[in-house]
Amino acid sequence: MPSRRELANAIRVLSMDAVQRAKSGHPGAPMGMADIAEVLWRDYLKHNPANPRWADRDRFVLSNGHASMLLYALLHLSGYDLGIEDIKNFRQLGSRTAGHPEYGLTPGVETTTGPLGQGITNAVGMALAEKVLAARYNRDGHTIVDHYTYVFAGDGCLMEGVSHEACSLAGTLGLGKLIVFWDDNGISIDGEVEGWFADDTPARFEAYGWHVVRDVDGHDPEAVARAIEAARAERARPSLICCRTIIGYGSPNLAGTHDCHGAPLGEEEVAAAREKLGWPHPPFEIPREIYEAWDARGRGAEAEQAWNERFAAYREAYPELAAEFERRMRGDLPAELAARAADYIRRLQAEGPKVATRKASQMAIEALAPALPELIGGSADLTGSNLTAWSGSKAITREDADGNYIHYGVREFAMAAIMNGLALHGGFLPYGGTFLVFSDYMRNGMRMSALMRLGVIYVLTHDSIGLGEDGPTHQPVEHVASLRLIPEMHVWRPCDAVETAAAWRAALLRRDGPTSLALTRQGVPHQPRTDAQVEAIARGGYVLVDCEGTPELILMASGSEVGLVVEAGRRLAEAGRRVRVVSMPCMEVFEAQDPDYREAVLPAAVTARLAVEAGVPEPWLKYVGARGAVIGIDRFGESGPAAALFEHFGFTVDNVVRTAESLL
Secondary structure: OOOHHHHHHHHHHHHHHHHHHHOOOOOHHHHHHHHHHHHHHHHOOOOOOOOOOOOOOOEEEEOOHHHHHHHHHHHHHHOOOOOHHHHHOOOOOOOOOOOOOOOOOOOOOOOOOOOOOHHHHHHHHHHHHHHHHHHHHOEOOEOOOOOOEEEEEEHHHHHOHHHHHHHHHHHHHOOOOEEEEEEEOOEEOOEEHHHOOOOOHHHHHHHOOOEEEEEEEOOOHHHHHHHHHHHHHOOOOOEEEEEEOOOOOOOOOOOOOHHHOOOOOOHHHHHHHHHHHOOOOOOOOOOHHHHHHHOOHHHHHHHHHHHHHHHHHHHHHOHHHHHHHHHHHHOOOOOOHHHHHHHHHHHHHHHOOOOEHHHHHHHHHHHHHHHOOOEEEEEOOOHHHHOOOOOOOOEOOOOOOOOOEEEOOOOHHHHHHHHHHHHHHOOOEEEEEEEHHHHHOOHHHHHHHHHOOOOOEEEEEOOOHHHOOOOOOOOOOOHHHHHHOOOOOEEEOOOOHHHHHHHHHHHHHOOOOOEEEEOOOOEOOOOOOOHHHHHHHHHOOEEEEOOOOOOOEEEEEOOOHHHHHHHHHHHHHHOOOOEEEEEOOOHHHHHOOOHHHHHHHOOOOOOOEEEEOOOOOHHHHHHHOOOOEEEOOOOOOOOOOHHHHHHHOOOOHHHHHHHHHHHO
16 A cells, blocks of 8 residues: 555646656646645545536635646546546647636536635635525434535735635634635745745634644645644534645745745756655556555545435425425526516516516515525625525524525625536526626626636626716726626626516526626616617617507617607607617627627618717717717716706717717
């Protein structure tokens, strides 16, 4: 039987060889954390390489994602569908071993990491998901949700502000099955971190309400195992295991320095490291006995089979709960949701409520959430403004996790990344609210939602100068445009309650990416529609008001400005102009329609076009063309009542009519 050090050295040599072959990468952290990883993965981690999506597996997150070869080596050695050729193709175009771990690309990778601090924050979401599901589904004598979330994190992750936000909340919520290994090697890219990271990190985590295991020798397997046992025994608090390691362990000349952090060791140093580690084998050759000692497929299959037997007994005792759990973990929506949403939208169109779209959003949640036990909401300390709570909302607390609403506090970035973790874990459809202007704080978390194509919903209220007196610091003139630039992000800016409900339906039914809902603070008028127009909302853009014959002018808008252009169109029509009004609640969905539909809505022959939106004009330029114009805002706003601001910035019927006539 190989020794623990030999098993850890397999990680080290695969990592340094793959980085050397790729001529880029980060060998230092994998070499430094190999001993910790060997103990965790071989003695504690509950997983089945043959089924990476098993519901009750432990989750492992490599938050310091630049150390990706550590994870790839672990997956390869323990028996996942990741062969030695994949390891050899590290960082190459089209390979399954990208420079940073990517969710959906590599089997066994639980989340895309790389932007430091977000992995540990995703893990907080995963651990929260486990706690909430356990409270919902476990019954006396029937424990079907019982797994840990383990995290490897470096100094950089703990410097990033998002990790402070998330770890504070994790302590408050008592996420006792979250265990973080801090790779305390004292090195980052610029050198020794003591010059810029002198926090008393253990004391900080203790202040967050964490259980902290201090001063663990990360190269002593027995010490690591004792620390893990202590962490697993503490169920009321998350645990931080402080592991002192040597970056680049095994490299005779570069270990302990920043020179091995983010660059290949070099051929001579790789050879010297082989000699020092006592590893006589050539690159990418792992002895059979090493593979056999690492292989987790047998014990993984046994663990999953034991769980399957427990779940079969649970299904017999609680058939309805079991069916709901299985459906949620598959990611299937309730069969009745689509019909329920359609009925609600038709009823709204008949009733014609005149409300702010933030209120219409709350109404849609109220109508649809009772059919969606997987829906989990929250707000970054703006519940009463975002209107994200509904009558069935129940706050999740340390003492009672059987809820569906998270008070994130003033932690916008953490909210986004925690929602990503909830979605990644499975069994949840998360939404969270803040002011649209504060999407800046969480933008990279939103980008990661899109990169991983997660069904996360962002409720972003107070969407323009219409919020009024709070002024330019809170008026998001550029934010809708910037969110539209994120690939795979659908940005809905609905004009009334009906479009808002349709936007919620689209967001809930969408399974391949996130949705941002940009919603008004101020009330907006209801728009009359035919049944066909109601259905056309789902296509992202549609003809709301039309003329007889071919139009000579097309007016376009989204959100609160739709009512404005409808009134302007009416006035122009009374003056004898043939005007079409197009509502464009979601450009991304409209762009995905077939060319014939887009031509039917925006015929190329009609070149006189005017778009109106209370934001920067750039997104509309592709629709108005060379002869058209955009009434937008190309500067920051002002403080004042909303009506005065709209008039000040030219969002009036008179200005729309005047501009339209100039185009004609």
